Amino acid sequence: MQKYGIPCANSASFSEYGQAKEYLQQQKTPIVVKADGLAAGKGVIVADSISQASDALANIMEAKAFGAAGNKVIIEECLSGEEMSCFAFTDGKTVIPMVSACDYKPVFDNDQGPNTGGMGSYSPPHFLTPTLSQTVKETILQPAAKAMAEEGRPYKGVLYGGLMVTDKGVKALEFNARFGDPETQVTLPLLKTDLADIMLAVIDGNLDQMDIEWSDDACVGVVMASGGYPGSYQTGFPVTGLNAVDKDIVVFHAGTKVGSEGQVLTDGGRVLTVVATGSTIAEAREKVYNNINRIHFESCHYRKDIADLKARAK
Numbered sequence: 001m002q003k004y005g006i007p008c009a010n011s012a013s014f015s016e017y018g019q020a021k022e023y024l025q026q027q028k029t030p031i032v033v034k035a036d037g038l039a040a041g042k043g044v045i046v047a048d049s050i051s052q053a054s055d056a057l058a059n060i061m062e063a064k065a066f067g068a069a070g071n072k073v074i075i076e077e078c079l080s081g082e083e084m085s086c087f088a089f090t091d092g093k094t095v096i097p098m099v100s101a102c103d104y105k106p107v108f109d110n111d112q113g114p115n116t117g118g119m120g121s122y123s124p125p126h127f128l129t130p131t132l133s134q135t136v137k138e139t140i141l142q143p144a145a146k147a148m149a150e151e152g153r154p155y156k157g158v159l160y161g162g163l164m165v166t167d168k169g170v171k172a173l174e175f176n177a178r179f180g181d182p183e184t185q186v187t188l189p190l191l192k193t194d195l196a197d198i199m200l201a202v203i204d205g206n207l208d209q210m211d212i213e214w215s216d217d218a219c220v221g222v223v224m225a226s227g228g229y230p231g232s233y234q235t236g237f238p239v240t241g242l243n244a245v246d247k248d249i250v251v252f253h254a255g256t257k258v259g260s261e262g263q264v265l266t267d268g269g270r271v272l273t274v275v276a277t278g279s280t281i282a283e284a285r286e287k288v289y290n291n292i293n294r295i296h297f298e299s300c301h302y303r304k305d306i307a308d309l310k311a312r313a314k
């Protein structure tokens with residue numbers, strides 16, 4: 001991102017523990033320490049003090065808490081603002097943004113507790129203006145696709161930017177080469193064009209000829225998780241009430257399996273996402289929460305404040 005001028009946090013990378021430690025002493029807090037490898041979503045530590053950041057650094061680089069993922073670290077300025085997930089289809093040349101979404105990562109209401117893969121999501125972000133969408137496209141998504149092509153690795157597929165809208169403009173936190181979970185559950189229901197046609201255009205490199213249409217509706221999804229997630233949890237509990245939801249509610253299965261008698265059983269941390277669309281975020285939210293309590297399994301947990309924009313503003 002630095003090489004191609006894509007707006008992002010100031011940062012430095014280190015493979016030497018001693019150099020990383022020395023650099024850290026000169027930084028302001030809060031500060032972010034990231035293991036530069038896959039760490040099951042746990043490799044990013046936002047530290048409020050230099051001593052907390054130093055402990056995280058030692059844990060990653062010396063104690064190898066995440067194995068080889070900690071051979072290299074990134075020490076990064078902490079960005080604050082509104083976080084959003086922005087997606088685009090790209091065939092390596094043309095970039096067509098999808099609708100964007102906000103994800104809720106902490107397990108409990110009011111963003112309390114440990115981070116998860118995502119406990120709920122809504123689309124579109126209430127703060128996303130047409131001007132901001134255009135800025136995201138022109139300063140982040142298009143330059144990222146162009147950069148990969150220039151590096152000799154043109155990327156075809158879904159480009160997912162995890163972004164922060166700061167008071168100094170929108171900045172990229174990370175990129176993923178995939179859809180988001182649970183963002184996909186609230187973005188694809190708004191897609192009017194056939195996804196298969198888009199995928200074929202991506203493969204064939206003629207995305208520039210596609211006219212992709214989206215609904216103007218809002219969409220809200222709430223994840224039903226196993227009690228204890230993202231820590232340890234039990235599975236194998238029967239899920240009831242799946243047929244009791246209203247016709248226009250979509251229930252996406254993630255951590256479920258079919259038992260020996262054909263019944264649906266829990267089989268993971270994030271079990272289901274219950275999704276509704278509506279003409280406003282408030283309407284979609286009301287529909288989700290009117291339906292989610294018809295579905296039951298033992299020790300079920302879900303957040304009660306997904307897409308509650310008043311709670312978010314606090």
Ligand code: GLY
Pocket residue numbers: 103117118176179180181182183
């Ligand atoms: N919801 C975050 C992700 O898919 O990475």
